[in-house]
Amino acid sequence: MSELFFKKKGIAIEKIAAEIYLLSVNDRLPTMNELQEKYNLSRGTVQNALSFLKKEEAIKTKSRGHLGTFIEQIDYKKLQTYSSAQRIIGTMPLPYSKLYEGLATGLYTMFNNQNIKLNLAFIRGAKERIEASESGTYDFAVVSRFAAEEEMKNDSNISIALEFGANTYLSKHILIFSEEGKNEIEDGMKVGIDEDSLDHYHLTKDLVEGKDVTLVNYPANQLIHAIRENEIDAGVWNYDEIVEKGFTDLNYVDIPVKDYHKSISEAVIVCSHERLMIQSLFKKNISIEQMHDIQHKVKTGQIVPRF
Incomplete structure (x- = not known):
């Protein structure tokens, strides 16, 4: 008792x-x-x-x-x-783009300013990150708003603690082809799909609807290699990495814009419903305006990423 x-x-x-x-x-x-x-x-x-x-x-x-x-x-x-929140541990995507580096830098900087220790683990796939946050393995996860809302439809035990706004997760996705001159998915193609990434999975399924193609499960971060090695004919990828890493040899086209693409471009923080202090920490200490400024400065090389 x-x-x-x-x-x-x-x-x-x-x-x-x-x-x-x-x-x-x-x-x-x-x-x-x-x-x-x-x-x-x-x-x-x-x-x-x-x-x-x-x-x-x-x-x-x-x-x-x-x-x-x-x-x-x-x-x-x-x-x-009294809420066991002196040190927090979160998970976010592998920092392969400047926007992701900016997100990590912004979180680290703003929490550090309040003497809150932050550790980040980089995990591929929104599903894995959300599950790790939901189970309490990590205090929070960074995912797209689209991924968060998709999981919340399935009665997931997570809440969105903070939303950063459009184009804070990525600017847009594009469709890459292994063959020059191609600009749309055709019957008979092998198309890469990352089943662990809610964004990549839904974008790809949308693009191949009604097409007679073979879907090849590939980690999204290996798709460019698979395209160059002709292991697949097409795949969806993050435009930011293409620009930042100068992949000018790749043949790619824009994806027709749909309503849900805006939510895919937005970064959000998710955590378990029960983690009320984690939600409060983000609302109190993380400035959306400052995050936008830090992301811009990391992207333009005005500040060095720090996390």
């Missing part, structure tokens, strides 16, 4: 610490009723969690009568401590 009590108290402290982390001095503290309803906690549990945070001097509050209770002092470092 006592073990269950302390477990509930710990969960309540973590949830309420994450909620308060988003506040600043002079902000109104959510009421007991608001916290009870939002987190499905009893009044006593909420009261105990708030009392603990005040006793540990994570917050200091002052009542202003009918106006409510307001934050007088706040110690973000202590709030992080």
Whole structure:
């Protein structure tokens, strides 16, 4: 019985610490009723969690009568401590493009400015990254908004913590051919497809619809090699890498634009529903505007990637 009590108290402290982390001095503290309803906690549990945070001097509050209770002092470092969020570990795509390097640099820089230690693991395939985040192996994952929404349709236990906007994940995809003069997928072709990449898989399936082709499962980062070795006839790839690495010998065409392509171009942060403090850390410490600026500066060579 006592073990269950302390477990509930710990969960309540973590949830309420994450909620308060988003506040600043002079902000109104959510009421007991608001916290009870939002987190499905009893009044006593909420009261105990708030009392603990005040006793540990994570917050200091002052009542202003009918106006409510307001934050007088706040110690973000202590709030992080009570939510086990002093060091976070995330996963993102292999940093083969300047936009990805810019994303990693932006996250590292902004968290470092707040004395939050960030470690990144680079994993190929949005499915793998989302599953690792959902299971708690990593605190968060960087994927496209399209990949996140596709997984959320399948009742995945993830939430989008932050959205960075169009063209923060990539500028666009293109279709590459091994043979000069080709500009569309034809019957009889062998087409590369990465079944671990939700973006690549859906783009490719869309392009080959109604065509009599053979789909060859290939890691997306090996498609250019497969094209050059004539192991496949065509494949979808990231235009940014083509430009940045000067692959001028490749024959490629633009992919006809569809509505969902915009969501494929946008980078988002996903994490498990339960990781409330991770969501708060991103909302509080990561500036979308600053991320755009860092990505631009990394892309144009004004700053050296750092992560």
